Amino acid sequence: MTLIYGHRGAKGEAPENTLASFQRCLEHGVRxxxxxxxxxxxxxxxxxxxxxxxxxxxxxxxxxxxTAEELAGYDARLGGPGWKQPCPIPRLSELFEKCDFEHWQLEVKSASRERAARTVLAIRKLAERHGLLERVTVTSGSREVLHALKRLTPEISRGLVAEYAWLDPLKVARHHGCGLLALKWTLCTPERLAKAQQQGLHVSVWTVNEPALMRRLADFGVDSLITDFPGLAVETLGHGGCNI
Incomplete structure (x- = not known):
């Protein structure tokens, strides 16, 4: 069964990366x-x-x-679907407290070596405090971040975000000891998918918003897809995001 991940919550239905967006995702049964x-x-x-x-x-x-306090006071509704209430930028700790997700893909963008180290250590500390280490995979397309994860927090599952074909994503994922491959949908061929799964990788394909594409990728056998419209994905694939 192809699992469903809500992209930045439910980006197509609520302001991205806000508490409202993650709550909307959960309302669809996508965990x-x-x-x-x-x-x-x-x-x-x-x-x-x-x-x-x-x-x-x-x-x-x-x-x-x-500061975090300043950021939590900023309204992050701009550019998203219409929304009546203000939507502050959330702290990850707030989402961990308020949203009961079965699994979290936490993407960290490119960062300096020092910043990558601080970020992955902060993730470990917070995930440990909330008892979520087993439910978190930290993903990145940044070698600095992946190096930091492997070196400093080897107990946290890690994943490669692959957007371009000029690097062999399977080779890079293997080099960094990744268990998950977050693959742009245009790179997802049946051959690459089969090779990745033979390597033991969970292949999570993004960003998949069209029902026909959802069905095609599910037929390919992708492990999960990441979508702006988790409600539409549930309707299309006939199930929620729970690993039944």
């Missing part, structure tokens, strides 16, 4: 999610995709230039 993390200036894990604030909040500056 797996993908989200993005950046550190605040005071070292807290904030759930936001871009390193800058402009696209989702309209504010200037970078995430890392603001």
């Amino acid at each position: 797996r999610c993908e989200l993005d993390l950046h550190l605040s200036s005071d070292g807290q894990l904030m759930v936001i995709h871009d390193p800058t604030l402009k696209r989702t909040t309209g504010r200037r500056g970078k995430v890392l230039q603001h």
Whole structure:
């Protein structure tokens, strides 16, 4: 059975990477999610995709230039589906407390060696505190982040985010000891999928929003798909995101 992950919660239905978006995902019975993390200036894990604030909040500056308290006061509704209530940028700790997901894909974007180290150690500390180490996979397309994960937090499951074909994603995933491959859907051929699964990789394909494509990838046998529309995916595939 192909599992369903909500992309940034339910990005197509609610403002991305906000509590409202993750709650909407859960309302559809989809208990797996993908989200993005950046550190605040005071070292807290904030759930936001871009390193800058402009696209989702309209504010200037970078995430890392603001404290967690400041960021949690910014409304991140901009550019998403219409939403009546303000949607603050959440701390990851808030989502861990309020959202009962079966599995979390936590994507960390490119970072300096020092910042990558601080980020993965902060993830481990928070996941341990909430008893979620077994339910978390940290994903990245950044070699610095993957190196930091392997070196500093080997007990955390890790995954490679593969967007381009010029590097062999299976070779890179194997090199970094990944258990998951987050593969852009355009790179997902039956041959590559079969090789990845033979290597023991869970193949999670993104971002899949069209019903025909959902069905085609499920027929290929992908392990999971990541979608902006988890409700549509449930309707199309006939099940939720739970591993039954």
